[in-house]
Amino acid sequence: MTKTPEQIAADTGAELARDVELAGFTTLRVGGKVPVMFTCRSTEALVACVRALDAAGRETLLLAGGSNLLVADGVLDLAVVRIATDGMSIARDGRQAIVRVEAGAVWDDVVARTVEAGLGGLECLSGIPGSAGATPVQNVGAFGVEIASLLRRVRLLDRRSGEIRWVAPAELALGYRTSCLKHSDRAVVLAVELGLTTDGLSAPLRYRELNARLGAGTGERRNAAEVRQAVLALRSAKAMVLDEADHDTWSAGSFFTNPVVDDRTLARIRAAVAARFGDDAAMPAFPEPGGTKLSAAWLIERAGFGKGYPGPHAPVRLSTRHTLALTNRGSGSAADLVALAREVRAGVEAAFGVRLHPEPVLVGCEL
Ligand SMILES: Cc1cc2nc3c(=O)[nH]c(=O)nc-3n(C[C@H](O)[C@H](O)[C@H](O)COP(=O)(O)OP(=O)(O)OC[C@H]3O[C@@H](n4cnc5c(N)ncnc54)[C@H](O)[C@@H]3O)c2cc1C
The missing domain is CATH 3.90.78.10 (UDP-N-acetylenolpyruvoylglucosamine reductase, C-terminal domain)
Structure with a gap:
């Protein structure tokens, strides 16, 4: 017997909302009404909720920051799973730091925390809206750096087999703004693991506009906090940092x-x-x-x-x-x-x- 949304929520620990306008959850502020949205604040709830909806054969949209979505107007016959997990840990291992982040963590908060912790690598990806879990989906990139170069592993729920495992970036067909996860419902990213440097310096700077602002030569490394500020300033000038009033x-x-x-x-x-x-x-x-x-x-x-x-x-x-x-x-x-x-x-x-x-x-x- 098919479970009701209330039963799925009770069984999985997800929070259920009915008749939700998706315009309130996308950065384009458009998107019609869906009958049900399940908000998952733990990885366990996320896994159980997606499994339950898949078992019921329900068409499902995974949504996190809503910053890379154009959702149609009107009524959409979809169940939305909103990914709202936010755990993050940093482990230092000599000259490398291993940062593990749950999928729903706000990406720019992750970047800010690593820079504050004196870690280098993510600074060029400052100010990109959305979640950590979506970064491998389209291999986010900016100012000459792509997440592919910093990813160690990605934890996936395989929606066909039900299996959960860490996969290497090489398995994800990461390319320019693409991966095998984009336009696909094969897997849910549950967490990402990143390898960063502990010397407080940025990744090598290779983007002309950024280098010019910093007065840096190609391939030079600079203080990661200084680079983050320069990136945020360049992005703001192009309206590429979210601002509700703008x-x-x-x-x-x-x-x-x-x-x-x-x-x-x-x-x-x-x-x-x-x-x-x-x-x-x-x-x-x-x-x-x-x-x-x-x-x-x-x-x-x-x-x-x-x-x-x-x-x-x-x-x-x-x-x-x-x-x-x-x-x-x-x-x-x-x-x-x-x-x-x-x-x-x-x-x-x-x-x-x-x-x-x-x-x-x-x-x-x-x-
Ligand atoms: C102002 C602005 C500036 C931007 N600048 C950049 C930029 O510089 N570089 C860049 O690459 N992108 C940029 N983007 C695009 C966007 O921010 C990124 O693609 C971001 O990673 C999307 O994250 P999200 O959580 O908002 O994803 P969503 O919009 O919620 O989802 C996007 C897609 O990923 C899927 N998805 C989301 N989470 C998961 C998950 N955990 N597992 C599996 N699938 C999932 C969704 O189903 C959907 O298909 C920008 C967007 C805006 C609005």
Whole structure:
């Protein structure tokens, strides 16, 4: 016999809420109503709750910080499992520190605590919203550092076998803003384990804009706290640090990933750029495993969508400080965001023949 949500909550220790508007749980502030949300404050409750919903064949959305989600408007026939665990431990082992964090821990609090503890490695990932458990899902990255370079192990609940085990990063197919966990319901990240340095210095600095601000050379290491402050300042200037009062931050971060193209496609895009802007138009292009990475922001701007597009009175618009962020100005809906994303994507494709792909996970809607 199928269990009721009340029975599942009582059996698993999850907190049950009914008829929840997901707009209150996403940084884009959009998302319709779900019949049930189970909030899990312990790993045991999280495991038991996901297992119970899977056994009942219930379609389930895992949600933590809601900062990489675009959820459709209206009524969604989904059970939401909200991950609200927050345990964290630091163990020092000579020149390395091993930091273990439960999935629901607020990521930037984790970064701040490690920096305060004199540990280096995470400082470039300061200010990224969301949870620790979501960091391997899209291999979060910023200022030349990706979480892949700091992960030692990830603790997963395999939803098919029911097994819980620590897996090595090599098993997760971590790539540029992707992993085998993204767009997949195969596993729940229960915890992550990170390897950090104990000398109080940052990871080697390799991002031009950050190095320029710090006056640092490529590969130099600086005091991790100093680097964190510089990163937070650079991010704030682009509205990439959450601020409830600032609609430019009502986003999911970068809405499109930077396209990675093969040599033939690159030649075609360069020809399209030259035809539009002349031979000396310098399109940013960076070598990347598997091809060349282009700047989605550059392509969007050159296709005619500047910061703030389409204008001050629109319910959703490109951020006035960061071309890549689609933002809700207060009354926007998921449908408005999808329409703007489609318009931008079609404009870039018409201008340069390159198709942009969304970085956030879309739930109940598509581009
Ligand atoms: C202002 C702003 C700036 C941002 N800047 C960056 C940036 O610099 N770099 C970057 O990489 N990203 C950035 N992001 C995107 C986002 O913050 C990250 O992707 C973040 O890791 C998402 O965490 P979350 O807890 O909010 O995930 P959610 O939005 O809650 O979930 C995202 C996806 O992960 C899944 N998921 C969440 N937790 C788990 C889990 N424990 N196990 C399995 N699946 C899970 C969800 O089901 C969903 O599919 C930014 C977002 C915003 C709003």
